[in-house]
Amino acid sequence: MSNTYKSAGVDKEEGYQTISKIKKAVSETHNSNVLNGIGSFGAFYQLAGYKNPVLVSGTDGVGTKLRIALDVKKYDTVGIDCFAMCANDILCHGAKPLFFLDYLACGKLDSDIAAEIVGGIATACKETGTALIGGETAEMPGMYKIGDYDIAGFCVGVVEKEDIIDGSQIKAGQVIIGLAASGFHSNGFSLVRKIFPDFNEEFEGKPLYETLLVPTKLYQNDIFKIQEKVKLSGIAHITGGGLIENVPRIIPEGLCATIEKSKVHVPSVMKELMKRGGIEENEMFGTFNMGVGMVVICDESDAQTVLDLVEGSMLIGKIENNEEKIVLH
Structure with missing residues (x-):
């Protein structure tokens, strides 16, 4: 042949x-x-x-x-x-x-x-x-x-x-608003798979894989809806490296994104991962989106408008004068 x-x-x-x-x-x-x-x-x-x-x-x-x-x-x-x-x-x-x-x-x-x-x-x-x-x-x-x-x-x-939005208009006193994630999105899964080796185990009444495979949220409609009412100074997509690595990418020199971890609505599956894996909180915030898939920065006077426009959005911090680009506390 x-x-x-x-x-x-x-x-x-x-x-x-x-x-x-x-x-x-x-x-x-x-x-x-x-x-x-x-x-x-x-x-x-x-x-x-x-x-x-x-x-x-x-x-x-x-x-x-x-x-x-x-x-x-x-x-x-x-x-x-x-x-x-x-x-x-x-x-x-x-x-x-x-x-x-x-x-x-x-x-x-x-x-x-x-x-x-x-x-x-x-x-x-x-x-x-x-x-x-x-x-x-x-x-x-x-x-x-x-x-x-x-x-x-x-x-x-x-x-x-x-x-064009490039972060250059960000200034001290502005606020940081998180737009809710739909789950892990598409980052950190090497660690997820290590801690959750059985994708078929039951989690909150259904196979775990159903929660893990929820697709990454598309933010286009939310962002354009916000832009009709509010001028945004910066937008960050929270992917690999979490808030800790992605937010600083848009922060100008001399300014700092100060974020309150208690204001972040962490999904239950991430809390379970952290507990089961004995993972430090800083490691979680530096690996996963922790429930915040996108961050927008705007004037404080516009914060409530954004919160009202986008369901699940959360006021998580402020822009301050500081040499560090980001501080989580």
Whole structure:
């Protein structure tokens, strides 16, 4: 028998099946700015309606949260995570996501699994009015075990140059408001999996994996709703490194984000993780979002407006004069 690509572990037919299964979901994310469909070497997106547009881009993956999804064979939410991790990042600069591209790699392609993962991305794209205009599916036997998948994404958004949010307008006396997270989002899962090795154990009346796989919250609607009423000086996406590492990224020199830990509404699953793992509180705040998926900074006079606009939001601190960029107490 002669050697073929299939005999080496790559099934092109399964790849064609994947494209067929995702085509409808992907096309439903397209709008009049998308000038071509699936199959071209590059995807075309027409930029229109802006005076002085600045493109803002971000790329990310899902991390080892994907391991839980693969082990329990629940694939429909990790695509939402992939999109949210990228889109929430560019949102920190006031950018609206325009289009998204995904990269899916595996040891042996199963078109049903691939379609579920990409379907999650398409769901998030539709919710935010973002076009899923391209992607790559790579079957790589010998690089990945059969049954293993990895996913990453790339998002491009736009903001008027005069509306860019970069933290430079943050000043002493302003307040720090946390927008509630939907769970662990997509960070810290190597530690989560170490402390919670049995994803099927019961937690609060349901299998633990259901809590762990709740997808990363999309903050676009909340942020744009706030911006209609309030001028934001800074926005931080609380990802790996928690509040301790992410908030300082937007704080100007000479200022400090002073945060009261008692004002942070920590989810019960994180409290359980901390208790069961004997994890120090500072380690928790430097690893997980602790229930705060996004931080916004505004004038104190606007604080109540933000709190009223976004359910679950919490006033967690103030901006003060200090050489340290962040202090938690």
